[in-house]
Every structure is written in structure tokens, then in C-alpha cells.
Amino acid sequence: NAGVTQTPKFQVLKTGQSMTLQCAQDMNHNSMYWYRQDPGMGLRLIYYSASEGTTDKGEVPNGYNVSRLNKREFSLRLESAAPSQTSVYFCASSELGDPTFSYEQYFGPGTRLTVT
């Protein structure tokens, strides 16, 4: 069991370039998440997918798009990268909770993105 995997591990982009971060999980979880982590800011939710076929905005969605490709895969796209998107990006997955209850989330190893 690999758990949650992410590619790439590191990426350097120039302002205005686009890229897609890939995430896959083999735990048969229904829900998947994308976070960014900046120094002193903790983890902030960008987008999440409660179940296959659905996606919802989190706290900081501007400048990002997502695709839930199937139950296993959830990708994050930066259409026109900006220096403010320099961050560490984590994907996570969990069982599907109900609207008032959350299950444990398990994280991938992260992608370190620098935009110059």
C-alpha cells in the first residue's frame, strides 16, 4: 500500500506558466483534498472532492482548478502561476464523513513549488 502519492516532488515555474499537480490514493477513500502550507500560516484548504464527481472550493481557491479524474485520482492545476503560489502543496484523502463529522485525513509527501 503506497497510501497517498504525489507528483512531482519539486517544481520550479516561471510566472505565467501552467502546470498540473497529480495525486493518487490506493486506500479506496471517497474524499480527497488539496492544501497549501506556507510558513506561519498552517495548512489551508484549496479545493476538496467529497466523492467522485463532486468538487468544492475551500478557503483559498483563487488561481487554481481541480479535476477528480476517478475515485483514486485528484489533480490540481495552476493555469497561470504567480509568485504568491510559491508554497508546499499537500494532497490528502479520507473516508466520506457526513456534513457534521469528519474522518481522519492521510497526507501525501507534498510538492514543493517555486514560482519565479
Next chain:
Amino acid sequence: QKEVEQNSGPLSVPEGAIASLNCTYSDRGSQSFFWYRQYSGKSPELIMSIYSNGDKEDGRFTAQLNKASQYVSLLIRDSQPSDSATYLCAVNLGSARQLTFGSGTQLTVLP
């Protein structure tokens, strides 16, 4: 106002001592509470989940939840240098399926 707040830290304790990490949250309706450990340069790793008032013990770790006071804590007994990390508190605030994370408390265990 932050919705999930943790001790600003950093926190230093000697090896063998009890480390106490605290977290308060804003929404009284929250039902799911988690503690994650994050080593420098690594991803968050789940160490405890708690859903009911009271204490939950797992090895050297004890999570304590008091919903009336909107407070959750993590105690680490017999702290080891390998416990040195940032500890993140996460809460599902109110009716949200997603988690809100605190900004973390950096713990250093001194040999």
C-alpha cells in the same frame, strides 16, 4: 479571529518530561478533532483522533477533549528527542466536512 488556535510556541521540554499542547476552536458544534505531527520538510502524520469528551490514550500520547470549553489538548508523556516536531491541531468546524488546521506548535525535546 483564528478559528482554530494553538499555543504560539516554540515549546521546549527536557527529555522524559510531559509536553502539553493546547488547542481552542471557535464552533461549539464541532465533532471531530485530530492531532498531527509534522517533522521539518515532511508531510503531516496523524497521531490521534478524538470525537467524545474525555481522555483518549495511545501509548505515550493522550488527547483530551472538553467540548463545553471548546478545548482539545495533547499530552506527550516521557518525551523523547524524536518527538521534536511541529504539532498541528485540526477540527471540523461546525457543519463542514473539511478540516480547519491551527498554525501549529513547534516542540523541541532537549536531551
